[in-house]
Amino acid sequence: MTLSRQLIILITVLLILVFTGTFFISVQNTRAYLESQLESHAQDTATSLGLSISKHMAEGDLATVTSMTDAIFDRGYYRLVVIQDMQGEPLVDRKLALTLEGVPPWFIEQFPLSTPIGKAIVMSGWVQAGKVVVQSHPGFAHRQLWENSVEIFRWFLISALVVLLLGVFTLQLVLNPSGRWSDRRMPLLIGNFPPSRNCPKPWI
Incomplete structure (x- = not known):
């Protein structure tokens, strides 16, 4: 195997390792x-709904x-919305x-993706009247995670292709010099410097 092929394989392996680490991170x-957004979304909805229905x-x-529960649940962003009494019995159960x-x-x-459950107490004055349990639906979050992953993979392929092409081109210039480049540069690389016409004569 030639040196150029070995270097190309090395560059390819390094690119794959860098991409794998970057992708997973x-x-x-x-x-x-x-997941933090799903948790915050569920908790905020539970708190807001608990305050809204406390009077009723x-x-x-x-x-x-x-x-009021159906108006929130029908948006499609929730996997579970339950209104319970203080004994834990469901009064309104939407799944x-x-x-x-x-x-x-x-x-x-x-x-x-984990989908934490948000809970809130429904107060009636100073008395607890019930509980609100809300769980966000992970479908939208999973779709966003998938789309972001595809975008990262696409950009990696483009970047890797550009790097490989530049690497191959550079290796060809360095390892396979030819033509005028070889005539002018190779003597310098091996230490064969041409004499200078304007070099002053040494004093004797």
Whole structure:
């Protein structure tokens, strides 16, 4: 195997190692960010809904509580929205099946997203009237994680191709000199410097 091929293989291996490390670090950072967003989203919704229905829970107006819960759940951003009494019995129970469209199953298995549950107490004055339980749907977050990963992979392929082409071109110039470049540069590389006509004569 020639030296140029060995160097090309070395550059390729280094690029693959750099990409693998960068890819996993980027995916892990994005996944951690999305999980924190899912947790914050669920908790904020639970707190907001708990404050909104507190008056109606105190009055026993279950119809209004149900309609307000449905208005939030029907947006499609939530996997679970449940209104419970203080004994834990569900008064309003809304659940959405976990379907992840546009994301390969193998990617979901390799990079799962946890979906923490947000909880809030529904107060009626100084008395606890019930609980709100909310869980965000991970479908949108998984799709965003997948799209970001594809974008990273695409940019790596483009960058790797450019680096390889530049590397091959540079190696050809260095290892396979020819023509005028060889005539002018090779004597300098081996220490054969031409005499200078303007060099002053030494004093004797």
